[in-house]
Amino acid sequence: MEMKRISLFYGFIGLFLLGCLLGILFTGVSPESAEALFSNLKSFFGGTIGENIDKFSLFTFIFFNNTRVAIISAFGGLLFGVVPAGILFFNGFVVGIVLGYFHSQGESFLRLLLAIVPHGVLEIPAFAVAGLGGVEWYFEVVRGRGTLKERFMNGFVKSMRMLALALLMLLIAAFVEAYITPTVASIG
Numbered sequence: 001m002e003m004k005r006i007s008l009f010y011g012f013i014g015l016f017l018l019g020c021l022l023g024i025l026f027t028g029v030s031p032e033s034a035e036a037l038f039s040n041l042k043s044f045f046g047g048t049i050g051e052n053i054d055k056f057s058l059f060t061f062i063f064f065n066n067t068r069v070a071i072i073s074a075f076g077g078l079l080f081g082v083v084p085a086g087i088l089f090f091n092g093f094v095v096g097i098v099l100g101y102f103h104s105q106g107e108s109f110l111r112l113l114l115a116i117v118p119h120g121v122l123e124i125p126a127f128a129v130a131g132l133g134g135v136e137w138y139f140e141v142v143r144g145r146g147t148l149k150e151r152f153m154n155g156f157v158k159s160m161r162m163l164a165l166a167l168l169m170l171l172i173a174a175f176v177e178a179y180i181t182p183t184v185a186s187i188g
Contacts, residue, residue: 008081008135012128015085016092023096031104038101041094059178066123066170070130074163077134078141084131091127095120115185119177126169133162 027034053061069087076083099112140155141148 005132005136009125009128009132012084012088012131013124016088016124016128019089019092020096020099023093023098024100025096026093027097027100027104034097034101038097055178059174062177063171063174066126066174067167070127070163070166070170073127073131074134074159074166077131077136077159078138080138081131081135084127084134087131088124088127091124111185114187115181118181118184119173122169122173122176126166126173129169130163130166133159133166136162
């Protein structure tokens, strides 16, 4: 099971990276569509969030938004892993569009990476861990030992442990994104 878990984890990360690549390509092929999508995303997430907000409010906004996504990913993992895979791919696509959009506006890729990597190295794997917990729950229900109720509860406990780990990672990532990433990004 351990090898399957590792493979699935890397598969989720790969879907995120594939989404990034396709988002960047989408921005290059259809800059007008990417700009419209970027504008919609910006207004959906509060327009100027992060620009005129104190760091603690930004930290809590990021953490609670990411917590919601991780919970959806964990519980959605019960559906054969489709939900966490979709979440990671979609988030990657959005990141790719943001990278492509800001690069087309003259921003250097180095600065863009410095704006994403410091917190992203924890945030993206956290979503994969949450989703992996949901998939483990599914496998426990389908292939575990004991009654259906026992398998369901065993899977639930495994999933919640992984979700707890993901939430700890997201807490640290939100702190880094609100307090450290802006400083690091300004260096590039």
